[in-house]
Amino acid sequence: MTAPTPDFDLGQAQKVLDAQPFSRLLGARITAFGDSGATLEVDLREELHQQNGFAHGGVLSYAADNALTFAAGAALGPAVLTAGFSIQYVRPAVGVTLRARASVVHAGRRQAVVRCDLLTVDGEGAETLCAVAQGTVLAATG
Numbered sequence: 378m379t380a381p382t383p384d385f386d387l388g389q390a391q392k393v394l395d396a397q398p399f400s401r402l403l404g405a406r407i408t409a410f411g412d413s414g415a416t417l418e419v420d421l422r423e424e425l426h427q428q429n430g431f432a433h434g435g436v437l438s439y440a441a442d443n444a445l446t447f448a449a450g451a452a453l454g455p456a457v458l459t460a461g462f463s464i465q466y467v468r469p470a471v472g473v474t475l476r477a478r479a480s481v482v483h484a485g486r487r488q489a490v491v492r493c494d495l496l497t498v499d500g501e502g503a504e505t506l507c508a509v510a511q512g513t514v515l516a517a518t519g
Contacts, residue, residue: 385455386410390447393455403439407447413481413489415447418474421497432470432497432507437477441493441510444477449489449514452481460488462512464495470507472497487516 390410394400394417403425409416417440419425427433441464450457479493495508 385450389455390415390450394443394447397443399439400443403436405440405443408476409478410447411451413448413452413484415444415451415479417444417447417477417479421470421472421475429469430471432472432475434466436475437466437470437495437508438464438510440475440477441479441495441508442512444479444493445491445510445512446514448479448481448491448493449484452484452489453487453514453516456517457489457514458517460513460515462510464508464510466508468505468507470495470497472499472505474498475507476504482511489514 387410482490493510496504
């Protein structure tokens, strides 16, 4: 992420996301940011599916990683890095949009523990939980 600013907001968070070539490739967008939380969304077009027609697990992992990091950035400031995370797949991801909704569980001065629910959204807006992730994010130094 970028150097800390006192007013790091949704628009600035989207600019940071847009600066990531892989995020642009996936068409990711930040739809909520602040209050120690963030929501990232990706439209589940056919190119992001695996052979059985479900969203690829790598797409879910990408969304969890970035949502966790942005949520931590809302708590620690924008200069943060993922230290590690785990993901548990609950059910196959089927829908039109993948929504990664992350919130800080605990934040200190230099690290945050963050939880992320990964949901698919169908054409009528109904959400279905497909995975849960938890990670540790560190404030970047130097």
